[in-house]
Amino acid sequence: ExxxxxxxxxxxxxxxxxxxxxxxxxxxxxxxxxxxxSAKKPLELMFVYSLEERVENNSVPSRxxxxxxxxxxxxxxxxxxxxxxxxxxxxxSGQTRESDGYTFGSGTRLTVV
Amino acid sequence: xxxxxxxxxxxSVQEGRISILNCDYTxxxxxxxxxxxxYPAEGPTFLISISSIKDKNExxxxxxxLNKSAKHLSLHIVPSQPGDSxxxxxxxxxxxxETSGSRLTFGEGTQLTVNP
Numbered sequence: 245e246x247x248x249x250x251x252x253x254x255x256x257x258x259x260x261x262x263x264x265x266x267x268x269x270x271x272x273x274x275x276x277x278x279x280x281x282s283a284k285k286p287l288e289l290m291f292v293y294s295l296e297e298r299v300e301n302n303s304v305p306s307r308x309x310x311x312x313x314x315x316x317x318x319x320x321x322x323x324x325x326x327x328x329x330x331x332x333x334x335x336x337s338g339q340t341r342e343s344d345g346y347t348f349g350s351g352t353r354l355t356v357v
Numbered sequence: 358x359x360x361x362x363x364x365x366x367x368x369s370v371q372e373g374r375i376s377i378l379n380c381d382y383t384x385x386x387x388x389x390x391x392x393x394x395x396y397p398a399e400g401p402t403f404l405i406s407i408s409s410i411k412d413k414n415e416x417x418x419x420x421x422x423l424n425k426s427a428k429h430l431s432l433h434i435v436p437s438q439p440g441d442s443x444x445x446x447x448x449x450x451x452x453x454x455e456t457s458g459s460r461l462t463f464g465e466g467t468q469l470t471v472n473p
Contacts, residue, residue, distance in 0.1 A: 349400050
C-alpha cells in the first residue's frame with residue numbers, strides 16, 4: 245500500500261456506459277494527477293489538480309471528465325469511451341515543490357469493449 | 358515531440374553484474390530527474406532522483422549519473438538482483454510556479470530482467 249488508493253483495480257465497460265475511477269490519498273499532498281499508460285508508450289499526463297484547482301488539461305478528449313472535490317480525492321468520470329481508450333489509468337499525488345516526486349496508486353486497468 | 362526517451366525497451370543481465378539503464382532528454386529547462394520502478398499490476402514507485410546541480414547521486418546499490426551537456430542520465434544498479442527485474446521509467450521536471458503542480462515527463466520505460 246503506497247498511500248494512494250485507486251478503485252476499481254479492473255474495469256470492463258461498453259462504449260455506451262458511464263463509469264468513474266476513484267483515487268484517494270492520505271499523504272497530506274496538495275497536488276493530484278491522472279496519467280494514462282498505454283502499451284509501449286510513455287506515461288501520458290492527462291490532468292493536474294493543485295490545491296483542488298485544475299491547472300492543466302493536456303488536450304484530453306471531453307469523454308474523460310475529472311473531478312477533485314477535496315485535496316484527498318480525485319475522480320475520473322468516463323462516458324462513451326472508445327476501444328483505444330483501453331489502458332492503465334494511474335493516479336498520483338505530490339507536493340507542489342519541484343523537488344518532490346509523486347506517489348502513484350496501483351492503477352485501474354480499463355478495457356473498453 | 359517526446360522530450361524524454363529511453364531507447365532500450367529491454368535489458369537482460371546476470372545476477373551480480375551491473376545493470377545500466379539510459380535516458381536522454383531534449384528540454385534544456387528540465388532541472389530535476391527521477392527514476393521510477395514498476396512491477397506488473399502495481400503503480401510506479403520512486404527509486405532515486407538527482408538535481409541538475411549535481412552529476413551523481415548514490416543510494417545503496419543504485420547510482421544515478423547526470424551529464425547535462427549531453428542531456429543524458431543513467432541509472433546503475435550494482436550488484437543486480439533478480440528482485441530488481443521490473444520496468445524502469447526515467448522522468449524529468451522543469452521549474453514551475455510554486456502554486457502549480459509539478460509535472461513529470463516520463464520516458465517509455467525499459468524492462469530489466471536479472472537472471473539468476
